[in-house]
Amino acid sequence: MDIEVLGLVAGGITSVAMMPQLIKVIKEKNAEDISVVMLLVLITGLSLWVWYGILQNELPIILSNSFSVLVNITLLICCMMFKKKS
Amino acid sequence: MDIEVLGLVAGGITSVAMMPQLIKVIKEKNAEDISVVMLLVLITGLSLWVWYGILQNELPIILSNSFSVLVNITLLICCMMFKKKS
Numbered sequence: 001m002d003i004e005v006l007g008l009v010a011g012g013i014t015s016v017a018m019m020p021q022l023i024k025v026i027k028e029k030n031a032e033d034i035s036v037v038m039l040l041v042l043i044t045g046l047s048l049w050v051w052y053g054i055l056q057n058e059l060p061i062i063l064s065n066s067f068s069v070l071v072n073i074t075l076l077i078c079c080m081m082f083k084k085k086s
Numbered sequence: 087m088d089i090e091v092l093g094l095v096a097g098g099i100t101s102v103a104m105m106p107q108l109i110k111v112i113k114e115k116n117a118e119d120i121s122v123v124m125l126l127v128l129i130t131g132l133s134l135w136v137w138y139g140i141l142q143n144e145l146p147i148i149l150s151n152s153f154s155v156l157v158n159i160t161l162l163i164c165c166m167m168f169k170k171k172s
């Protein structure tokens with residue numbers, strides 16, 4: 001199998017695996033089990049992975065980590081919105 | 087900065103970001119918010135990333151995703167142990 005295809009499949013699967021968490025938080029408007037500090041650490045690490053992917057010129061790494069950054073920024077926004085209310 | 091060092095730092099940060107979840111589940115002996123299906127999907131995707139890292143011969147990708155596989159297998163075991171009890 002082409003290595004890039006393998007990377008894109010891997011990235012697709014790990015991206016899909018994050019969705020239930022995001023959907024649950026948005027649906028239940030409840031993010032109290034999620035740590036804001038953990039999200040900030042994760043966003044930092046994922047951004048470094050995007051940087052790594054750009055330097056290595058590897059599309060699967062850039063795409064999947066950029067998507068993860070977006071998902072986690074959305075989770076962070078949800079955390080801040082829903083925690084304010086409660 | 088050396089690209090491999092960047093990758094190792096990125097991998098280290100994203101690995102550390104997973105620990106609070108694992109510690110919380112083990113400490114509280116409660117994994118009811120975690121979906122077993124999601125964990126299985128995630129473990130599949132992460133294993134493909136390890137395979138990708140081996141084919142590309144990139145140590146940061148192999149190390150960080152292998153660590154993630156271990157953490158998620160531990161979470162899976164916790165899920166099955168703690169769900170049986172309740």
